[in-house]
Amino acid sequence: MNIEPEKNHVGADTSSFVQDAVARHQTPLLHYAARLLGGDVDRARDVVQDTFVRLMAQPPERINGHLAEWLFTVCRNRSHDVLRKEGRMRRFEEGQAERLTAADPRPGRTMERNEQHEAVLRLIGRLPHNQQEVVRLKFQNGFSYQEISRITSLSVTNVGFILHTALKSLRQQMTAQPD
Amino acid sequence: MAQHTILPDDPRLTAYALGEMEAVERAEFETQLQHDPVARQAVAEIRATVESLTGALANEPLPEPASRSLGNAAIIPGRDPRRLDGGLASPDGILGKKISFPQFYYLVAGLAAACFAVFFAYWDQHRPLHEVKKYVEMPQGEVKHREEVGSIAMNLPVAESAVLDGYESSSPTSATGNTETYAFHRDSDFQKPSDNPLSTFSGDVDTASYSNVRRFIMSGKRPPVDAVRIEELVNYFPYGYAAPRTEAANGVELPVDSQRAPFAAHLEVASAPWAPEHRLVRIGLKGREVSEATRPAANLVFLLDVSGSMNEPKKLPLLKQSLRLLVDRLRSDDRVAIAVYAGASGLALPSTPASHKAEILEAIDRLEASGSTNGAMGIQLAYDIAKANFVQGGVNRVILATDGDFNVGPSSEGELVRLIEEKAKSGVFLSVLGFGTGNIKDATMEQLADKGNGNYAYIDSLAEARKTLVEQAGGTLVTIAKDVKLQVEFNPALVQAYRLIGYENRLLAKEDFNNDKVDAGEIGAGHTVTALYEIVRVGEKMSETPGVDPLKYQTTKAVALADGEGPASKELLTVKIRYKEPAGDVSSSLEFPLFDRGVRFADATPDFKFASAVAAFGMVLRDSPHKGTSTLDDVEAWGRAGLGSDAGGYRSEFLGLVERSRSLLQ
Numbered sequence: 001m002n003i004e005p006e007k008n009h010v011g012a013d014t015s016s017f018v019q020d021a022v023a024r025h026q027t028p029l030l031h032y033a034a035r036l037l038g039g040d041v042d043r044a045r046d047v048v049q050d051t052f053v054r055l056m057a058q059p060p061e062r063i064n065g066h067l068a069e070w071l072f073t074v075c076r077n078r079s080h081d082v083l084r085k086e087g088r089m090r091r092f093e094e095g096q097a098e099r100l101t102a103a104d105p106r107p108g109r110t111m112e113r114n115e116q117h118e119a120v121l122r123l124i125g126r127l128p129h130n131q132q133e134v135v136r137l138k139f140q141n142g143f144s145y146q147e148i149s150r151i152t153s154l155s156v157t158n159v160g161f162i163l164h165t166a167l168k169s170l171r172q173q174m175t176a177q178p179d
Numbered sequence: 180m181a182q183h184t185i186l187p188d189d190p191r192l193t194a195y196a197l198g199e200m201e202a203v204e205r206a207e208f209e210t211q212l213q214h215d216p217v218a219r220q221a222v223a224e225i226r227a228t229v230e231s232l233t234g235a236l237a238n239e240p241l242p243e244p245a246s247r248s249l250g251n252a253a254i255i256p257g258r259d260p261r262r263l264d265g266g267l268a269s270p271d272g273i274l275g276k277k278i279s280f281p282q283f284y285y286l287v288a289g290l291a292a293a294c295f296a297v298f299f300a301y302w303d304q305h306r307p308l309h310e311v312k313k314y315v316e317m318p319q320g321e322v323k324h325r326e327e328v329g330s331i332a333m334n335l336p337v338a339e340s341a342v343l344d345g346y347e348s349s350s351p352t353s354a355t356g357n358t359e360t361y362a363f364h365r366d367s368d369f370q371k372p373s374d375n376p377l378s379t380f381s382g383d384v385d386t387a388s389y390s391n392v393r394r395f396i397m398s399g400k401r402p403p404v405d406a407v408r409i410e411e412l413v414n415y416f417p418y419g420y421a422a423p424r425t426e427a428a429n430g431v432e433l434p435v436d437s438q439r440a441p442f443a444a445h446l447e448v449a450s451a452p453w454a455p456e457h458r459l460v461r462i463g464l465k466g467r468e469v470s471e472a473t474r475p476a477a478n479l480v481f482l483l484d485v486s487g488s489m490n491e492p493k494k495l496p497l498l499k500q501s502l503r504l505l506v507d508r509l510r511s512d513d514r515v516a517i518a519v520y521a522g523a524s525g526l527a528l529p530s531t532p533a534s535h536k537a538e539i540l541e542a543i544d545r546l547e548a549s550g551s552t553n554g555a556m557g558i559q560l561a562y563d564i565a566k567a568n569f570v571q572g573g574v575n576r577v578i579l580a581t582d583g584d585f586n587v588g589p590s591s592e593g594e595l596v597r598l599i600e601e602k603a604k605s606g607v608f609l610s611v612l613g614f615g616t617g618n619i620k621d622a623t624m625e626q627l628a629d630k631g632n633g634n635y636a637y638i639d640s641l642a643e644a645r646k647t648l649v650e651q652a653g654g655t656l657v658t659i660a661k662d663v664k665l666q667v668e669f670n671p672a673l674v675q676a677y678r679l680i681g682y683e684n685r686l687l688a689k690e691d692f693n694n695d696k697v698d699a700g701e702i703g704a705g706h707t708v709t710a711l712y713e714i715v716r717v718g719e720k721m722s723e724t725p726g727v728d729p730l731k732y733q734t735t736k737a738v739a740l741a742d743g744e745g746p747a748s749k750e751l752l753t754v755k756i757r758y759k760e761p762a763g764d765v766s767s768s769l770e771f772p773l774f775d776r777g778v779r780f781a782d783a784t785p786d787f788k789f790a791s792a793v794a795a796f797g798m799v800l801r802d803s804p805h806k807g808t809s810t811l812d813d814v815e816a817w818g819r820a821g822l823g824s825d826a827g828g829y830r831s832e833f834l835g836l837v838e839r840s841r842s843l844l845q
Contacts, residue, residue: 031241039242065594120235138197139229140236142559145199157190160199164190171228 198566237525520557789821
């Protein structure tokens, strides 16, 4: 008599844990995955779904406390898998990513005030990929240096360096624009 | 000659600007900064850049498919999530190691794929065709985009899975249902000083419970028992305790070191009105006053809940009016930023000097309610802005206004609390303003304020907003002491039993008193804290027996003390107070002994009588076993006797409330 209610209880617990996670994180994760996958929203959706399926296999108590970090890490690894399988990714040697600069020319000098956000986003889009990722994790997803370090497996020092470099070049380009 | 010790390429500039430095390193770096105007300029520029980045990224649309540049997508392989540990392991030294994906992945992937296939089969049957397109057709316009992002239906299989059934019946709360939640509290019982000579609790000036109780009574409902927190009722009212540096009342001598203390203590004892054979002890603390003109400059970040649930007259519109009141009070050297959170969080107003009042008011006017509530993202953002504009020695405060229903956010309630706790270490204080009815998560908000070194007030009317944000702006904004703990030691020679009235969820273990790592309440400028103890003297017959049998092997040393001539033997009790300076990590301690001169209730001060009346009202509302003979008539008579000068008319309002509650307590 007391077997069934117990079973239901466990099921409901896990389900609401995953359900909450989905409600909270699906949009940020979709954005993140879509960036990693070069704008392929369909594939990003698959990766995010896969991430949540993996979440279901996890006991909630193991992930509680760093759920966002766990999801972003798994999502990142899954995106990596997809790219690798399809041979679309070039492996970066250590340090190479930081030295890369965007090939695109500097943006034009005409910028309307009301287009400022768009302009800032354009500037971000011209940063090297690793800088873009860290900038977004920090200023869009609100992760700390420590958390970004654990998601990307870069060292904390490295995260700080990448962010500093990105902000410096953004700052220079933004002040180069007429206000 | 300017000496450039910090090079422009130094990543510490960014880490400092973002508040990512440990305290020690930060202090060191700040010393260097003082001698380096170029670096200071760089820090300011970085912060400006971060603000526009945060604003722009908050509304970023999904990326366009970049057909030609797929080959550029570059990811350095990530880490095994099984080793994610919330920060325990050192994250360094991972880059550069060749990382291969562990077999774990293939195993899980296989299992997951199997589950996935099952789900998909099920899901696909039930998925209307047009929903598929939803994912792809993202609106291009930025403003529109933001509203719709919140509603992208991922339609994950979990939501419909037959495996997880039971979820639908347990799914939370319809939009119309009342989902207010309150944590359970049991009334404190009498304790014997021979068993527990020490009573320890956290000093607290939250007042939210009173305005909440008032809302219930005014709308003709009896407040739920656990919404009545007696200490918050008592502390809602201003009491006329003298500020520090003046003569203490009632013959209590101030110790010498209290001359520098940020608050004064005022003890009083008389008979308990609801049980005249018992004694009632009032402990009153009064914080140092800080005038509007002399308070330090403020760096305020409003963090406003603009989710759909706030779209009610008593919520967002009232919030806007309240903010206007506060902005009117600010000085020109203060700064204000407004961060909002709904489905996505964003910056509605970058940190702006209060001299640009028009800009601030305009930003307030523009606020609109929509979407669900992602509390944690907003909190993260607000603290980042607060840290970026940190005023050394000033008022640095995040003011969170919400109905408390954090239904979307990268966190469970526990995680949210953890986040706030972490953020509180940065020296930024928190005020929580609760709004509205219907889904107040009272316990969540109180807990956030407590963990975030802050205060919590419930705003149900413009008058309440004026009390909290204008009349008591000093106290709401300027914290003069933090982690204030009180410990009372009772003299077993005179005290047979004692009971702390209220503060049930503020009790601390006696060891916590001297442990500076244990968080406790904050006191704002000019605030008063009032605590009441009911005491049964030795020789008095006790009408109720405390829960534990008399101890067999313990002897009361204190009896010997009373027989002897020791100076302490005539003391009823001693109040010990520990506190920290707002920026300090080490606590100071004060001690105040109390003698009982047998004063009757009728001869007590008006403040004493009024506080007793409020406590009795709380006990009646809670139907407490300790309410004694109290009736609403008594409460009204005692309250009237304690009316005093009634500055602000709050005490008269209380009497009106007692009157209104008569019909509810039949």
